[in-house]
Amino acid sequence: MEKIETLSGVPGMLRPFKQYLASAGLPEGARVMYCGVPGTCTPFIELLAFAVRDLPFENVFVPYLDEGKAGEIHAVPGMGMQIGGSPAVHDPAVIVMMGGLAMPNTTVEVQDAAALLARYPQAKKVGVCFMNMFEKAGWLDQIAFDLLIDATLDPVTIYR
8 A cells, every 4th residue: 555644643543534535436325434442442433433423424333343232423412423323234336444453352364344334345345543553463455445544642651
């Protein structure tokens, strides 16, 4: 993959994601399917969905890679985005793989993620991770993302 630019902070993650989806030529009602670890990835998925809330797409969270447990991501006025309801998860236009899936303590193997992506060959593939997680776990050797957003949380400073 070719490095396009370096940004910072939360807007540095969200703006490129929104720009990518807005310019992808997706039809109204297109489904964006986010696959991630429940709890760990959920707040970041809700942030990404919040960033694209004004685009005419349906956002869906899939815990790990289990499409049978998918939940709709919807806006809650005055609160942000929340996951609830059970949408049909067929023909996603975009599949977002979160880096938490590649963490050493999860049960997800890169081959399983690649198999899910292969079931939807028309879907655009987006990776969102922190601290080079996909690279460290060897996922970039097996999955060719159309867009990869790799953020860094460094330093993390604690005060008391």
